Amino acid sequence: RDDVESRGLGDVYKRQTCYLLIMQKHFRLRNALFAGLLLAAFGCSSHTHPTTDFNVDSAIAYCSCQAIKTLETLPDVDSIPNTIDKGQKKWQYAHVGSWTSGFWPGTLWYLYEATQDTVWLHAAENVTRILLPEAYRKARSHDSGFIMMPSVGNAYRLTGDTMYAQALHHAADSLAELYNPKVGTILSWPGMVKKMNWPHNTIIDNMMNLELLFWSAKNGGNKWLYDVAVKHAETTMKYHFRTDHSCYHVAVYDTLDGHFIKGVTHQGLADSTMWARGQAWAIYGYTMVYRETRDVRFLEVACQSADAYLRRLPEDMVPYWDFDAPMSPLLPPKDASAAAVTASALIELSGYVNDEIKSRHYLDAAIAMLENLSSSAYQSGTVNTAFLLHSVGHMPRGREIDASIMYADYYYIEALLRLRTVNKGG
Numbered sequence: 339r340d341d342v343e344s345r346g347l348g349d350v351y352k353r354q355t356c357y358l359l360i361m362q363k364h365f366r367l368r369n370a371l372f373a374g375l376l377l378a379a380f381g382c383s384s385h386t387h388p389t390t391d392f393n394v395d396s397a398i399a400y401c402s403c404q405a406i407k408t409l410e411t412l413p414d415v416d417s418i419p420n421t422i423d424k425g426q427k428k429w430q431y432a433h434v435g436s437w438t439s440g441f442w443p444g445t446l447w448y449l450y451e452a453t454q455d456t457v458w459l460h461a462a463e464n465v466t467r468i469l470l471p472e473a474y475r476k477a478r479s480h481d482s483g484f485i486m487m488p489s490v491g492n493a494y495r496l497t498g499d500t501m502y503a504q505a506l507h508h509a510a511d512s513l514a515e516l517y518n519p520k521v522g523t524i525l526s527w528p529g530m531v532k533k534m535n536w537p538h539n540t541i542i543d544n545m546m547n548l549e550l551l552f553w554s555a556k557n558g559g560n561k562w563l564y565d566v567a568v569k570h571a572e573t574t575m576k577y578h579f580r581t582d583h584s585c586y587h588v589a590v591y592d593t594l595d596g597h598f599i600k601g602v603t604h605q606g607l608a609d610s611t612m613w614a615r616g617q618a619w620a621i622y623g624y625t626m627v628y629r630e631t632r633d634v635r636f637l638e639v640a641c642q643s644a645d646a647y648l649r650r651l652p653e654d655m656v657p658y659w660d661f662d663a664p665m666s667p668l669l670p671p672k673d674a675s676a677a678a679v680t681a682s683a684l685i686e687l688s689g690y691v692n693d694e695i696k697s698r699h700y701l702d703a704a705i706a707m708l709e710n711l712s713s714s715a716y717q718s719g720t721v722n723t724a725f726l727l728h729s730v731g732h733m734p735r736g737r738e739i740d741a742s743i744m745y746a747d748y749y750y751i752e753a754l755l756r757l758r759t760v761n762k763g764g
């Protein structure tokens with residue numbers, strides 16, 4: 339069987355990549371010691387600015403080592419790794435169709451892209467196949483983009499198999515059925531309409547899912563999907579942001595005349611605070627919308643969102659789960675997932691900004707984020723088989739606090755691949 343064969347090959351691969359990793363770590367350590375001596379000699383203090391020796395290949399090799407270990411422990415292909423709670427070693431699995439279920443296949447696709455090793459190709463294909471039927475179901479929420487693009491989207495990008503394209507078109511058409519033209523946005527959570535009395539609710543996360551609509555419109559699907567995505571981005575730009583360019587998590591609109599009722603939170607600390615991952619979705623989402631439209635209004639929102647986020651970061655460039663979380667009596671948990679999403683977005687954004695200083699600022703910030711996420715403070719290597727520690731899923735519900743979460747790993751490896759491309763001059 340494919341997966342058994344894959345695991346056998348995986349052993350060889352693991353030994354090779356782990357050896358490579360150890361060698362690279364050795365050289366990194368030597369460089370770090372040398373840099374430390376220089377700092378001591380010249381009386382400089384250490385800071386979080388990126389050093390030029392951040393080794394992307396070593397970080398990708400680390401991801402391979404960790405993922406092989408995860409792959410080996412999975413009882414079957416239906417078990418989709420999702421989270422590892424603080425202090426635990428075992429993955430909890432995602433339900434097929436839950437918003438996080440596309441990130442493990444997405445991570446496998448990125449590992450295949452990074453290494454061209456068919457171990458990852460087979461593993462990615464096997465788990466992506468399980469998600470395909472989801473594309474043909476009626477969209478239950480805005481999350482179909484999160485489910486489809488990392489898994490099926492990457493599958494199509496890397497294999498060109500039309501079976502994947504068909505599924506993406508279906509999922510995009512279905513997602514667009516949640517669009518309300520009176521409001522000009524997609525309804526994110528139908529389940530919250532009655533439960534929270536949020537007649538038409540749109541969450542900032544929804545920006546991410548516009549990528550599925552753009553993809554379909556661009557690849558032979560319904561052209562109207564492009565207009566829906568643009569209108570959603572315009573409406574969100576108008577109502578979702580405060581004057582300091584931080585964003586609400588949820589915007590509530592009237593269903594009939596479409597007026598904006600209020601901005602509230604669901605996963606942040608309070609309605610008025612800056613929930614770290616929400617702001618990260620805004621940066622990533624508007625960067626992607628600029629890529630798809632080349633409309634400078636969206637580039638401006640991406641930069642403004644990024645600046646609001648960067649201004650308030652702590653020293654290690656990894657935000658607390660909410661930027662307004664109280665700092666005492668204990669420091670609040672960090673959210674590595676927000677850092678990974680933002681690092682990936684900033685690498686792309688730096689390529690769109692004409693001002694060279696600003697562009698370098700975004701790229702340097704992204705590298706510093708990746709460097710810190712690649713340090714022992716955030717790497718899971720000695721603790722569990724995820725890539726990263728210290729993410730927060732849903733603080734108000736007390737779920738996944740200071741945990742390893744698959745979407746943090748997904749955006750981390752995506753960011754590493756993007757940086758590798760930039761380093762190669764791409």
Ligand code: GLY
Pocket residue numbers: 437543605615731
């Ligand atoms: N999209 C849900 C979250 O970021 O937690």
